[in-house]
Amino acid sequence: MRKPCCDKENINKGAWSKQEDQKLIDYIQVHGEGCWRSIPKAAGLHRCGKSCRMRWLNYLRPGIKRGIFAEDEEDLIIKLHALLGNRWSLIAGRLPGRTDNEVKNYWNSHIRRKLIKMGIDPNSHKPHQSFPRPHVSSADHQGASTSESINNNKVPFFNSRGSAATDHHKISFTKEETSIISSPPLNLDLTISLPSPVEENKNSDHESAKTCDVDIDLNC
């Protein structure tokens, strides 16, 4: 039996009060982030260390962007989810100021539903077999790349507005992410363009770099 992360006695639960927030902010501003287990006691909070960490990282940390997601953020979440699955921390890492919790909530409450409505399986990002395919008029998928990807039996990325995405995101991935993307079980049906010779040279100059750039052709 695993020990609880903290003593359940004398531990506050539920919403944080302003005083608690202030205590945590004050403590971290002075001492910095550190041993979360010891922070509650040191800061005079009757909270679990994990709870303090969650509160700080998701709400109190400077630079947190609150409020509704922009269209491009939403589109990026969909695309990243298609690539990474439910790796909310990785996805959030690509959205400056957004937290994994927020991205996860937004996915579950908005995007998931929207995709289902569109007849797209939110897990596989492919048209759901039990759903009727959304009717797409010929005007809806103009552009060679869209029909091309369909002809190539590739599943187009749909953006959050119900149309095929037409932008061209350049996304930089860490080595870990790249290995996730390229691992066989994930059939992600990506169209990845080859780097230009200039970029190739640039990359070879920085072989030790921790990230590599993958141009994902999201034109559908």
Added chain:
DNA sequence: AAGTTGTCCAACCGCCGAAGA
């Protein structure tokens, strides 16, 4: 106006992997 249902989102829970003893 009151009751019911749906939605949102902050917070909790439990599991996992890394690090250290």
Added chain:
DNA sequence: TTCTTCGGCGGTTGGACAACT
């Protein structure tokens, strides 16, 4: 090598509020 501790992550819950009947 094994055990313990801790931080981090993703899934889930439950309260607050809005929309609907």
